[in-house]
Amino acid sequence: MARTSHRPSPLEWQVFRGSDAVRRDLVSSNQLRSTAWVRVRHDVYADSRIRLDHTLACRATALRLPVTAVFAGPSAAFLHGVKHAAGYNDDVHVILPPEVRLRSHQGLRIHATEIESDEMEWRDGLRRTVATRTVWDVACWAELTHAVSIVDRLLRRDQVGPADLAGLVERHGTHLSRSRALRVFELADPRARSAAESSLRIRLVTAGIPRPTARHPVKLANGRVLHPELAWPEFRVAVELDHQSPGERSPCLDDIDPELMRRYSRGQLTASGWTVLPVTLHQMRLGFTDFVTSVRRALLDRGWQP
Known part of the structure; x- marks a missing residue:
């Protein structure tokens, strides 16, 4: 039978580094294997009562990334409320400055690119791209059908508008993925309901x-x-x-x-x-x-x- 353990109040409903919790004497290594906790990433655990969704995956990933990381693409779309954009087991997408030497690995997709200060925002303790930058990254990175479905939803929710899409195409006039993004935007339709x-x-x-x-x-x-x-x-x-x-x-x-x-x-x-x-x-x-x-x-x- 699976072991259960008491949840110390500092760890209730939290996502945390297991090694930190053990060092602070909040839990033991054995207690981390109980049903009170779920292992989300290497050395990252969460209160098992927390919903296993992409927000949890982002919160867990954030504990192992530099503070300059910005959640982007499908991950940012999920954080903006597009629930089909990414699931718990999908890769977490982040933008990091090109000079930061980190590589993508299973569960984490790193995009080494520049981002302007007005293209990011803090929300619920996570830094994500704003909606307009999110649709651009989604259009450039995601498979066509999935990208269009995400843009459809953001348009339907009025988080972006047709003028925003036109502005993005103009702003990124020399971007290598401009034609790909333009195709996604041309196919998008806010009238879609699912x-x-x-x-x-x-x-x-x-x-x-x-x-x-x-x-x-x-x-x-x-x-x-x-x-x-x-x-x-x-x-x-x-x-x-x-x-x-x-x-x-x-x-x-x-x-x-x-x-x-x-x-x-x-x-x-x-x-x-x-x-x-x-x-x-x-x-x-x-x-x-x-x-x-x-x-x-x-x-x-x-x-x-x-």
Whole structure:
């Protein structure tokens, strides 16, 4: 049976260096192996009641980094409230001055680059990039679909705006990753309501399907207005993402309105002359090629000319 131990008050709800706690005689090495604590990084422990999320990973990493470190990219996006940006087991991204000689390793991605004072801020004891610098780093570093989904969320939450994105492209006019960032910004859409929806949109585009409109309003004959998740209005084709497939649920539905989902009626859209293609999260993982073929066929049937 796993051992439990008393948590000294200075360590309750804290993240700490194990060697420091032992030296201060707060716990013993044996007590650190009890269920009261969780080992987060080498020689870094936390009260086991703390949620195992990316914030904890950042807090643990901060104890082993110079004070000049700035959390950036997907890590900063998580700290800005984009919960799907990074998980507990994902790499922590930090910016360090080029002259600091530290290397990336498992669990830590170091970006040796310059950062201006107005591009960083302190929040809850951690130094992170501001939202505008965060979207730039995400666009430059992250895989396209993931990058767009993060930028979508920051746009939707009004933490950045279209003018900010345009300003970043202008500001970094000679940056080697400028074209990559520009592609991410061009594909971003604040109307997306979930990471799964963003992913579906970008994966369709990169598969050669024309860019759909997110949440296009469709007014029915009875006056009701529906907003299919993705639509090609000129061809009256729509895609409905089925979040509630048996045995599966998207982990990124933190701001989906359940009432909106319940009101959504595939039958009414079909009766109004639309072709509606449902796709499950399982299909997105394992049968996406077949789904792309179905979308392409539906668009061709409605007059799309590639």
